[in-house]
Structures are given as C-alpha cells and as structure tokens.
Amino acid sequence: MSTQAFATAAPSTDRLTALEDSAYRIRMHALDMGETQGQGYIGQALGVADLLAVVYKDVLNHRPDDPEWPGRDRFLLSIGHYAIALYAALAEAGVLDVAELATYGSDDSRLPMSGMASYTPGMEISGGSLGHGLGVAAGMALGLRHQGSGARVYNLLSDGELDEGSTWEAALACAHHGLDNVTALVDVNALQADGPTKGVLRTEPVTAKWEAFGWHAIRVDGNDIGALVAAFDSLRGHRGSPAVLICDTRIGCGVPMLETREKAHFMRVEEHEWQLARKQLTDRHNRGSAGSASVGSQGK
Amino acid sequence: MNTSTPTQAPQRRLTTSAMIASIAEEGQRTTKAPFGHALARLADERPDVVGLSADLAKYTDMHVFREAHPDRFFQMGMAEQAMLGAAAGLAEVGLTPFASTYSVFATRRAYDFLCLDIAEPGLNVNVVGALPGLTTGYGPSHQATEDLAILRAMPGLTIVDPADSVDIEQAVPALAAHPGPTYLRLLRGAVPTVLDEYDYRFELGKAAELRGGRDVLFVSTGLMTVRALTAARELEADHVDVAVLHVPTIKPFDRETVLRETAKGRLVVTLENHSVVGGLAESVASCLAFARQTAHLVPIGLPDEFLAAGALPTLHDRYGLSVEAIKRRVKREL
Numbered sequence: 001m002s003t004q005a006f007a008t009a010a011p012s013t014d015r016l017t018a019l020e021d022s023a024y025r026i027r028m029h030a031l032d033m034g035e036t037q038g039q040g041y042i043g044q045a046l047g048v049a050d051l052l053a054v055v056y057k058d059v060l061n062h063r064p065d066d067p068e069w070p071g072r073d074r075f076l077l078s079i080g081h082y083a084i085a086l087y088a089a090l091a092e093a094g095v096l097d098v099a100e101l102a103t104y105g106s107d108d109s110r111l112p113m114s115g116m117a118s119y120t121p122g123m124e125i126s127g128g129s130l131g132h133g134l135g136v137a138a139g140m141a142l143g144l145r146h147q148g149s150g151a152r153v154y155n156l157l158s159d160g161e162l163d164e165g166s167t168w169e170a171a172l173a174c175a176h177h178g179l180d181n182v183t184a185l186v187d188v189n190a191l192q193a194d195g196p197t198k199g200v201l202r203t204e205p206v207t208a209k210w211e212a213f214g215w216h217a218i219r220v221d222g223n224d225i226g227a228l229v230a231a232f233d234s235l236r237g238h239r240g241s242p243a244v245l246i247c248d249t250r251i252g253c254g255v256p257m258l259e260t261r262e263k264a265h266f267m268r269v270e271e272h273e274w275q276l277a278r279k280q281l282t283d284r285h286n287r288g289s290a291g292s293a294s295v296g297s298q299g300k
Numbered sequence: 301m302n303t304s305t306p307t308q309a310p311q312r313r314l315t316t317s318a319m320i321a322s323i324a325e326e327g328q329r330t331t332k333a334p335f336g337h338a339l340a341r342l343a344d345e346r347p348d349v350v351g352l353s354a355d356l357a358k359y360t361d362m363h364v365f366r367e368a369h370p371d372r373f374f375q376m377g378m379a380e381q382a383m384l385g386a387a388a389g390l391a392e393v394g395l396t397p398f399a400s401t402y403s404v405f406a407t408r409r410a411y412d413f414l415c416l417d418i419a420e421p422g423l424n425v426n427v428v429g430a431l432p433g434l435t436t437g438y439g440p441s442h443q444a445t446e447d448l449a450i451l452r453a454m455p456g457l458t459i460v461d462p463a464d465s466v467d468i469e470q471a472v473p474a475l476a477a478h479p480g481p482t483y484l485r486l487l488r489g490a491v492p493t494v495l496d497e498y499d500y501r502f503e504l505g506k507a508a509e510l511r512g513g514r515d516v517l518f519v520s521t522g523l524m525t526v527r528a529l530t531a532a533r534e535l536e537a538d539h540v541d542v543a544v545l546h547v548p549t550i551k552p553f554d555r556e557t558v559l560r561e562t563a564k565g566r567l568v569v570t571l572e573n574h575s576v577v578g579g580l581a582e583s584v585a586s587c588l589a590f591a592r593q594t595a596h597l598v599p600i601g602l603p604d605e606f607l608a609a610g611a612l613p614t615l616h617d618r619y620g621l622s623v624e625a626i627k628r629r630v631k632r633e634l
Binding site: 136142143153166 | 392393
C-alpha cells in the first residue's frame with residue numbers, strides 16, 4: 001500500500017493558503033487553551049490541526065450559527081481527549097466564540113477537558129470511552145439514509161482506538177450496510193498512553209485491515225494540507241462502500257520544540273514554554289506551511 | 301449417547317430447556333410473540349419506530365417486526381456493542397429504536413455502550429432483553445439472573461419487567477412514548493395471557509394492586525406476578541388471604557404505593573425472576589429502610605449463585621420460583 005495519487009485537479013493555491021491559515025489559528029487556539037489549563041493533550045491537538053482545518057473549512061456542510069440543523073454533516077469525535085483541538089476548530093469555524101476558549105477545562109465551562117455532547121454546541125457525541133464513535137456513526141448513517149437525507153457522517157478516531165474490538169464491529173456494520181455516507185478519519189500518530197503503538201498493540205498494516213473489512217481506504221500525510229484536500233476531493237465521488245482516510249500525523253506538529261520533544265501521550269509543557277511555543281508556531285507558519293516537513297512514516 | 305433401541309420406551313427425563321422454552325404452564329392461555337406484534341402495530345402508527353437485532357431477531361420476536369417493516373429493521377450481526385451504538389445513532393437523528401438481544405449480552409457485554417451512548421445523552425432507545433432471570437435452562441452464559449442489579453444504578457434508565465402478554469402489549473407503546481432510555485425484560489414465544497382477567501392497565505412507573513388480602517402481601521414483578529396470582533388463589537384453600545401488588549416498573553420505583561401497601565401489618569413477600577441481590581427485594585427493603593418503616597420481609601427470588609443447567613420446571617422448583625415452592629415458603633413464614 002502507498003499514498004495514493006488522485007485524478008482530481010490540484011487544489012488552488014488560494015484554497016490551500018486559506019486552509020493553512022486556518023490550521024495555524026487552530027494550533028494557536030490550542031496553545032492558548034493549553035496554557036490556560038496548564039496541561040492538555042496539546043501534542044495530539046497540534047498533530048490533528050491540519051485535518052480539522054480541512055474538515056471544518058473545506059468539507060463539512062454545516063451552519064455555524066445553527067449547530068443543530070438537521071441537514072448538517074455530523075462530525076463525531078470519539079477520542080474525547082482531543083476536545084482541545086475540536087474546540088479550537090469550532091472557534092475557527094464560527095460555532096464557538098474565540099473568547100470562550102479561555103474557559104477551557106474550568107469549572108462550569110462549556111468546554112470540558114473530555115468532549116461531551118451535552119456541554120458544547122457542535123459536539124455531536126460524548127467521547128472518552130474509546131471505540132464508541134464508529135458504532136454511533138453507523139446508526140446515524142443508517143438513519144439519515146433511511147430518512148432520505150444526503151447528510152454525511154464523519155468519525156475521527158485514533159490509531160489507539162483500533163485496539164478496541166467495538167471499532168471493528170462497527171467497521172463490519174458500515175461495510176455490510178453499504179454506508180457510503182460514512183467517512184472514518186484515523187489519526188495515526190503511532191503513540192498511545194503506554195508508549196508507541198507498535199509496542200503497545202501492533203495495528204499495522206492499518207490500510208490493509210480497513211480494506212479487508214470492505215472499506216475504501218486512502219492513506220495520506222495528515223500534516224500535508226494539499227494531500228488532505230486532494231484526498232477529500234477524491235472521496236466526494238466515492239459510492240458503494242464506507243471510506244476511511246488514514247492520516248499519518250506528527251505529535252506536536254507546527255511547533256519545532258514540541259515536535260522534537262520526547263513523545264508522550266500527555267505532553268508536559270512548562271509554564272514559561274507556552275510563549276516560546278507560540279512564537280515558534282508563528283515563525284514556522286510565516287516561513288511556509290507547518291506541514292511542509294517530510295513525514296516519512298507513511299506507507300509502512 | 302445411548303444408541304441402542306429399547307424394546308419399550310424408557311420413562312423420559314426432563315431435558316434442558318433451551319432458548320425456545322415457554323414459561324407458560326400447562327393449560328394456560330397464551331399469546332404468540334406479543335412483543336413483535338405490538339412493535340409492528342406501533343410502527344404502523346409511528347414512522348419513527350425502527351428495530352435492530354444482533355443476530356437474534358428470531359429469538360426475540362423481533363422477526364415479526366422485521367417481516368412487517370423490512371425497511372425499518374437493521375440487522376447488526378452478533379455485535380452487541382455495535383448494535384447499541386447504532387441504536388444511539390438512529391435516535392440521534394430522530395428515530396425511535398427498539399434493539400433486541402439476550403439480556404445477558406445487552407447488560408454484561410454491552411454495558412459501556414448502553415451507559416455512555418444511550419443513557420448519558422438520555423436518548424429514546426428501548427433495549428429489549430430476552431431470557432431474563434431463569435427463563436432458559438441453558439446455564440449461566442444465557443441466564444440473566446443479575447440484569448436488574450447491573451442496570452438499576454444507571455442514571456436515567458427506565459426498567460420494566462412485564463408479567464405477561466397484556467403487560468408487554470401495553471408497555472411497548474408506553475416505552476416508545478417515554479422520551480428517555482428504557483430496558484424491557486422480554487418474555488417471548490407463547491407468553492401467558494393473564495392480566496386481562498383483572499382490572500389492570502400498564503402504567504409506566506406505577507405499581508398496581510391486582511387482588512386484595514388481609515394476611516399476606518405479595519409484591520411481585522415480571523413473570524412471578526403470574527405465579528403470585530396462582531399461589532394466592534391456591535392459598536385460599538389453606539385460609540390464607542393474600543394480596544398481590546404487581547410492580548412492572550423496577551425503575552423509577554413506585555415508592556409511594558409500596559410504602560402504603562407494606563404498612564398494613566401483613567407478611568410481605570417479594571417475588572422476582574432475578575437474584576435476591578439488587579433486584580425487587582432490595583428495592584422494597586431499601587424503600588422501607590429509608591422511610592424508617594419496617595415489615596416482616598421474605599424475599600423469593602434466585603439465589604446469589606451461578607445457576608444449574610436443566611429443565612425449567614426442575615430448576616424453578618429447585619430455586620423456589622414454582623407455585624408449589626412459593627406456597628411452601630409462605631406457609632413456613634406465617
């Protein structure tokens with residue numbers, strides 16, 4: 001398996017630049033929230049920022065001022081601990097006010113550390129207990145199709161979540177029912193709570209697994225906005241089976257001092273480092289795309 | 301296995317009551333697949349009603365709904381976690397799912413999914429569990445002797461243990477009309493039809509007195525209410541006057557009625573097709589204790605054990621759920 005080339009036209013430079021700016025702002029919001037709380041899954045947030053920028057600004061059909069609009073595409077965050085990243089994306093998308101992000105993780109905030117549907121506009125499900133999102137996505141997709149809705153269901157899961165048997169139960173269900181209105185997004189950062197994924201519970205070859213389960217699978221560099229846009233463009237015409245976009249991402253991406261830090265599920269950032277992290281993020285962004293560095297982890 | 305051909309038929313021993321065993325007693329009026337037919341009728345009126353099963357449609361009477369409304373039935377395969385997650389998803393987009401499997405799988409196996417996907421968001425998903433308590437002789441893998449205990453602490457979950465086909469037929473539309481999540485203990489196949497002989501209507505959250513009596517109060521739920529009524533009638537011959545209070549809704553528990561009826565100085569006997577731990581008996585006991593009320597309380601229910609395999613009549617007698625066993629117990633306690 002390898003990163004695929006797409007027959008679609010190359011995305012325009014303006015489109016990519018706008019998305020890179022979005023990803024930059026999402027990262028900046030996440031750093032601000034991390035500093036407020038003094039902790040957080042900042043490494044994952046930085047890694048998945050490019051994907052969320054593309055999803056919220058270029059893919060999802062939604063109404064920021066009406067998050068309950070029945071015709072909306074659903075974005076399910078089954079990895080509740082990535083909430084910091086999703087809040088940043090929801091602010092970037094106009095669902096949340098940027099000012100509210102400062103309440104992240106505080107008592108009585110609408111933005112708890114782990115994403116929960118009853119707290120936050122735009123948060124479709126309560127994540128946290130892993131392996132739930134794709135099953136709920138299957139039901140939503142069955143229901144929307146039954147109702148004649150053209151809305152789509154996206155589920156962001158992590159490679160660690162592939163350890164959960166329920167993820168694969170749901171993968172079977174989506175394929176069996178031909179749910180081509182489901183797109184799974186797998187963030188492969190190759191790291192989980194007890195260490196590198198390959199040492200905790202080997203999930204590779206990830207693409208071949210999804211294909212064997214009857215999914216249309218594409219694997220891209222998840223920190224390459226051009227590749228993400230091209231992948232989503234190619235998926236728009238896909239019919240007949242659910243699709244999965246496997247994204248190889250780098251923990252801490254966009255902030256050099258965090259990219260090179262010892263990889264940890266719960267990345268420690270000292271109080272005095274947040275300002276430096278923001279400066280590095282801005283410097284990198286001003287020099288060009290945060291995701292322009294090579295990844296070299298794909299196509300294993 | 302004995303493969304020889306005996307010249308005359310030996311006396312047959314009772315054999316294991318497997319999944320299709322009926323709990324009806326000989327000569328009892330029954331109704332076939334009351335849940336499936338009630339759900340199919342409800343779906344005629346309510347286009348939002350959908351059904352799911354985890355490779356057990358045929359064994360949970362869901363096949364009746366599937367045949368009536370094939371476009372609204374979703375087969376999820378032998379995957380209870382995916383089924384409950386999908387049921388949540390269907391409810392999230394405005395449909396009203398009934399999801400059926402065996403009680404053991406809905407509770408023990410898919411608990412996290414019932415809890416977090418369905419109960420926490422307060423979705424109108426109706427989980428239907430077959431083979432509750434001791435309604436199969438297949439052994440502990442299929443005997444949900446502790447499903448009520450598992451589920452009673454789940455916030456916001458409504459739990460119903462119906463007595464017969466009448467209860468089931470009336471409970472199905474009530475559960476669909478209730479906005480939150482529910483769990484229904486299913487009686488399937490040829491289900492006894494008894495409560496139409498009484499002035500009774502199923503009301504969610506309400507206990508109902510089916511007969512009055514001065515000496516003993518039976519507080520019963522599920523199929524044990526039918527046994528309680530029979531035992532009460534037969535105890536008349538022993539000049540024991542027994543009242544029967546049927547408690548079809550285990551949660552929310554009708555404390556008011558239970559407190560009122562247990563305060564009349566009668567021997568109080570709880571009867572449930574469930575472990576004596578964490579079900580009706582303890583619901584009644586805690587209800588009394590927290591109200592600083594007391595009574596002579598006798599719990600009839602399954603022992604706190606993994607039960608044996610075998611024929612249901614044998615097992616019900618052994619574990620004290622048969623009418624005869626109920627009568628013996630009452631006479632001993634009086």
